[in-house]
Amino acid sequence: MTRKKVKLAFITNDSARKATFKKRKKGLMKKVSELSTLCGIDACAIIYSPYENQPEVWPNTMGAQHVLAEFKRMPEMEQSKKMVNQESFIRQRIAKASEQLKKQSKENREKEMTEVMYQCLAGKGLQNLNLGDLNDLGWVVDQNLKEINKRIEAFKKGASTSSSAAVVSLAVAPPPVVELGLEGMQRTQTEWFNDWMNNNTSEQQIGFGHGDEMIMHNFSDNHNTNVWPNAFFP
Amino acid sequence: MTRKKVKLAFITNDSARKATFKKRKKGLMKKVSELSTLCGIDACAIIYSPYENQPEVWPNTMGAQHVLAEFKRMPEMEQSKKMVNQESFIRQRIAKASEQLKKQSKENREKEMTEVMYQCLAGKGLQNLNLGDLNDLGWVVDQNLKEINKRIEAFKKGASTSSSAAVVSLAVAPPPVVELGLEGMQRTQTEWFNDWMNNNTSEQQIGFGHGDEMIMHNFSDNHNTNVWPNAFFP
């Protein structure tokens, strides 16, 4: 019988926490659904818990996808707003840095998977890899196989045997270390910030003029068959 | 004074609906936050309303991104689960159809923007376009300009004047109609389903063996500077 005013803090008692979670999750989902029907608005809720591996989603996966697609589009609108204000170029910088981060992440992923490949060659199993890892690993293996075949062909056509030797080293050489590799990572924040503010400001291209940038290499996604409807996360 | 048990239906009275919305949104956000702190779980909530162009997000954009990244990863896990069960190939089919849909959407988007371009040439303004539209329109315009320049160059080098005439028609010809264009759209469901079940079943490639598929052309995204951290929606 609700004695006290429940102080808002993490419930340390495990079973009490779980009980509260279940009750409140139910109540919350109800609230969301009521709000949506009463006011005729789009809403979704996603709740993760340590009690189930799948998150609780309202109204359902499809509905959430719809809302999330809107949500993803939003920052774009923010962009057009801020285009006229002072934040403009700092946002451009952020976008550029994000792009850099993405590229670097891709490279790191490739290195990571190369390392995994070498570990496999050393006898480690694939059990701990998820589907995404396996796909990326497959890609890396394929790239290496292509390189190997290319060199074998070159050798057959009378090139020196050093090509073939290089193939072997491709397979047994110690793997490269995975680095974060973002420019200026070791420097002081001030240095970095100054550079970041000053460097390359003339390149702010707003609007049209993107050449062939639309050809993208998206490393860890898009190349595996994905259940997620791409129309929602294009 | 809450006289009756509020029947759960869309509130037709505009101002009453808005008032209810504001109250319930507040309450809901509070509930979400309480749940999260009491039980120490990851949660996010996103509520769209006709009253503000930005959705209400809990806890904040970054937090939501974190949860959504998890959410996006989930279907992948479902995939690895279902790989061993009977749904396997039907899912493959869905993935394939999704890919087709995506491709078609891209084409439609291009046609749509071409239409918009012609409307602009006919004097309609750009006011109703959002940033995404503008970017895509810009891309279409650029493509056309490239084509035009190509033809001008060809003409300069002594080709017939018909090239130059073609340039003009490129700008004033009636735009192509936007079509949905998915295969089998006009056929009965049964026909479509049968085809869908039987056609191409030998192509189910699970695991490795993706050639150069990782080069992607993502039409309406990725080519504009995006505030959304790509690491979360790779």
Place this chain on the structure above:
DNA sequence: GCTTCTATTTATAACCC
């Protein structure tokens, strides 16, 4: 651990300004 059962807190519909 899970329900079910209240006492109590919390949310909020209707009202008012």
Place this chain on the structure above:
DNA sequence: TGGGTTATAAATAGAAG
């Protein structure tokens, strides 16, 4: 239209089975 008030409905903490 938006912000406060209040009576009542709804949610739920804690206990018990």
